[in-house]
Amino acid sequence: MNDDKTPGNPWVKSLLIWVGILAALALFVSLFDSGKKATAGTAIAYSEFLSKVNEGSVKDVKIAGDVISGTQSNGEAFKTNAIPDPSLVGRLTKANVRFSGQPEESASIWLVLLYQALPFVLMIGLAIFVMRQMQKSAGSGAMGFGKSRAKMLTQKEGRVTFDDVAGIDEAREELQEIVDFLKDPTKFARLGGKIPKGALLVGSPGTGKTLLARAIAGEAGVPFFTISGSDFVEMFVGVGASRVRDMFVEAKKNAPCILFIDEIDAVGRHRGAGLGNGNDEREQTLNQLLVEMDGFEANEGIIIVAATNRPDVLDPALLRPGRFDRQVVVPRPDIEGREKILQVHTRKLPLAPDVDIRTIARGTPGFSGADLANLANEAALLAARKGKRLVAMLEFEEAKDKVMMGAERRSMVMTEDEKKATAYHEAGHALVSLHVPGCDPLHKVTIIPRGRALGVTWNLPERDRYSTNMKQMKARLALCFGGRIAEQIIYGMEELNTGASNDIQQATDMARSMVMEYGMSEKLGWLRYRDNQDEVFLGHSVSRSQNISEETARLIDQEVRRLVEEGETTARKVLTDNLDELHKLAEKLLELETLSGDEAKLAIKGEPIDRDRARSDRPAQIVGGSSIPKTKRPGIGGAAPAGA
Template identity: 75%
Template sequence: MQNDDKDPQGNGGGGNAWMKNMLVVFAIVGALFLFVSLFNNGMGDSRASQTIPYSEFLSKVDDGSVKEVTIADNVITGKYAGDQGFRTISPNDNELVDRLQRKSIKFSVKPEEQGSIWVALLLQALPFLLILGIAFFVMRQMQKNAGSGAMGFGKSRAKLLTEKHGRVTFDDVAGIEEAREELEEIVEFLKDPSRFARLGGKIPKGALLVGSPGTGKTLLARAIAGEAGVPFFTISGSDFVEMFVGVGASRVRDMFEQAKKNAPCIVFIDEIDAVGRHRGAGLGNGNDEREQTLNQLLVEMDGFEANEGIIIIAATNRPDVLDPALLRPGRFDRQVVVPRPDIEGRVKILEVHMKKVPTAPDVDTRTIARGTPGFSGADLANLVNEAALLAARKAKRLVAMLEFEEAKDKVYMGAARKSMVMTEEEKKSTAYHEAGHAIVSLVVPGCDPLHKVTIIPRGRALGVTWNLPERDVLTQTMKSMKGKLALCFGGRIAEQLIYGHDELNTGAANDIQQATNLARAMVMEYGMSEKLGWLRYRDNQDEVFLGHSVARAQNMSEETARLIDSEVRRLIEEAEATARKVLTDNLDSLHRVTEALLEFETLTGEETKRLMNGEDIGRDLAPRAPQLRPATGSSIPKSKRPGGGAWGNPAPQGA
């Protein structure tokens, strides 16, 4: 879609306006040339002659230096003997003629020119006429370009969209079926109002699209414009607000006046929270301009005057800050939630974006959708684009599943840090850490299926273990949460078993943070502690209070705070014990997975399962000679203890 070159009424005239503007410009330039030429003609003689005092002229006459003289009223011009011109003003000297005759100087009398007074008046008035003409031209231009002109502060900046190019329809909207159905009904009402009117139904006055950034609110609005076939005005909430009080209200009035002339029509206001915030929230220090704009918007949407045939569609990702008067029925009759897509929605969105990308046969959209929970439509579009760029960089003709996996890793954690130099010992430590996570996730019940494990550094992570759910998880059981707790400690326990207690490093900081947050939420929010019962001990806030800070912040007793700490510690210790038992029982598998990671750097979940079962993964695994050294405090036999001691910082497990 693009801006229309027609006026709001749809009449043509862009070419005629351009021709008129060009004619005005040519007229001004011609007037300037005329003024310069007249000025040159009037002053030509004065520039060619030297102006001298009258006394000097008489002296020249007396000494015979003057050759000829022309007298025109009181202006005397002439030439010296050397043909040099001069000019002077005569004070009505009656003896001048006698003096010229005595000296035998040739002289003539020039009659007064008729019309010279008009030329003089024109020369004097022309500059003022030019200034008035330029001012008139500028004022007309400012009136036409009301949104950008100096005098167009109060004019609406809403743009009228057409369907010439880039038309979007509901077929281009995927993954948000419920929101699309809500808005399809508005389009049907515009196309056939009698179908609803015969049952007493009235057209909704407004629909508010609510959703996170990138979920497709603006795309839905463009689809409505493409499907409805009626005039569609679009404007941003920030376009109303200016530094001058009253400008925003004037723009609102002008926008609705334009909409009335084109009714039935749709007006789309993007980011309406910029102008529709709750009034009085600033405790008397609010922005008067914004509040006046909001008041005018409320009156125009549902005031004494009915705006029949005008549908307001607005979008925001902050519905909590909007004024209640703006949200009531009669202004926004419908609040359409545009959520992040579920796995089925992500599959459809990926299929829409992949239509423009040549994909290889091995590309599985469901697998990609499984690995992108929480992604919005914009995130998925970016993922497909990154995959296409990676394939183009490799000079490939098709985008394969490998490029989509790399693009997903890049979007999640950043580009691979290929320039990062890691020693053999650091890579081995990271490999044992990630292998511990992978084995625990395959053995402990409740963990999501293992998708991939890698020791390629990305972002701040030296290695990553991916666990992808089969479907979007809406609720979690205590069994699954305990499995995630054990998974968090798989890396730290693996390093401790191999290198001993004294060689522990800081690489498990992120794992410990995740486990602590999850265990505290189980105790304080989800009622998963028998000693504390089904009570909530934490408000909805991001801060995590520890120890006695909980008692002070939540007005709970010191005994309750200590009990919370003991229950959290119990869950953590149980998870540590589970992870330790799993890795001790599967120590040979831990070594095999580690060696494979050191060789190939990335293993799929299926390959990891085969290694645990002692099977061939289908790739040649070169034997490595282990460098063994004893580890202080380790319970593993000396023959199975490879050397090393470096930290690996895995990213959050799962998606």
């Protein structure tokens, strides 16, 4: 929480402190030098002073201790240091010089004490000032080590409301109820209802969990404290628990309020999940959090909102009713949601007339809110780089390719043989996708290096897909091997390169999932042979699949190999039966480097490709989205660089 309760501008306060320190130093120097200030006048030797007295050129003299000062007949002042001279008075009298004496002033006892104490006072004050500044720096000071690091969110700038949150209407409605309760508690208390004490936002990264929390703060109009789960955990036992206590103490002072804990899985992991002793500091912090959320003392008026993308690792005590009463799922948006999100992120962009938000939304299934925000930003940057005043549909298409497949690496120098091998590799993928039923429609194929791939074949589903059947997965297996089989047919086994490593990895993982997770093997039946997540013990990953027998493991390997070989056989038959089309498509790729799905169909028919017409019709040809949006891989059939 905010430790500094002093009102006013902190910069002005620091400036006043330093001005005071400098003024005190100046005062000390002036006091120290005041006792040493000499009388004004020209300093002369004592012998010269006596000569002037004898000459009669001295008008008057003042004797003050060890200093003799006076004025000459011409009005010039002088001064000299006195020495013991009993005859001085007689000489002055004889020369008719007017003289007077001034007693020596003794120093005040208070002034002496001030001289002695002022340096120590200044040093002590400076030390206190430095210690206070250290304690304010995020609890790094010795006295503030156990203080909470939660910060109160202010709405002076960048206020976010539910109008800025689109595409996740169900989650927004559930959280709207919390906002309504904070605005009008009697509406719910009238019928005996109680508002949930906590809401857990669950969703993939980038789906808008933190944005939803900021919108709650903007709508509710109550104090909103935010903290990350990692801010509680320290290497010293008890610090995290102390910070939790201090956080709730500050929240009670500002109740009703909302307390947002981001990435709560950093502190709320399942207790005892591991071999040997667990992290006592983390478990103590979690225990204190559980007690504060729902213990003997009720925290009325404090609503806790937390976010995580790993709800499976949270402790069950944290998820029970009374603590996090609601789990609000924040999913990836559908086409309607993506359209609304794009409208939010493009409303500040100067869009060209040809930009169709609906078309862009159709072409990005699986994109999260953060992905769509990045897409709009990349499109604006591309338009600015070209010196345009409006962001056109062409920039959105290029931005989508860059976000999903990586930036083009046109500066990468490839030999003609490597370029030709990549063309046949990608042509093999594209031809299989055009001839095998169940494959997603071909959207684009390119031999321009993107990201880590030397080429990419991009297949897009026609609509949002929430499940995949066996026919589609087998077609996808065949698609994976289209590139390798094409290279083998053209160059032979001895000339195969490492470009198909990513294809083989995807095919193997898919076949193993079909057998061990999806129950798509008649020999193994509808049994699950591994968990979604491996458990981690003392730094080693231990898979549950180790509990199966050796005979079952052997049968799993046989079924995985059978599915992979079926995909190879399908791809080989398609490419062998359509070898002429393979050559035509590869030649056109070598000529144009990038072909859309429609252009690829024209190429295998031997028909000419009109690029100007295709570019004008391009927006209408966009359908679906990346078939693998969650992993952000470059696409099925991306030829990996050598050695990948």
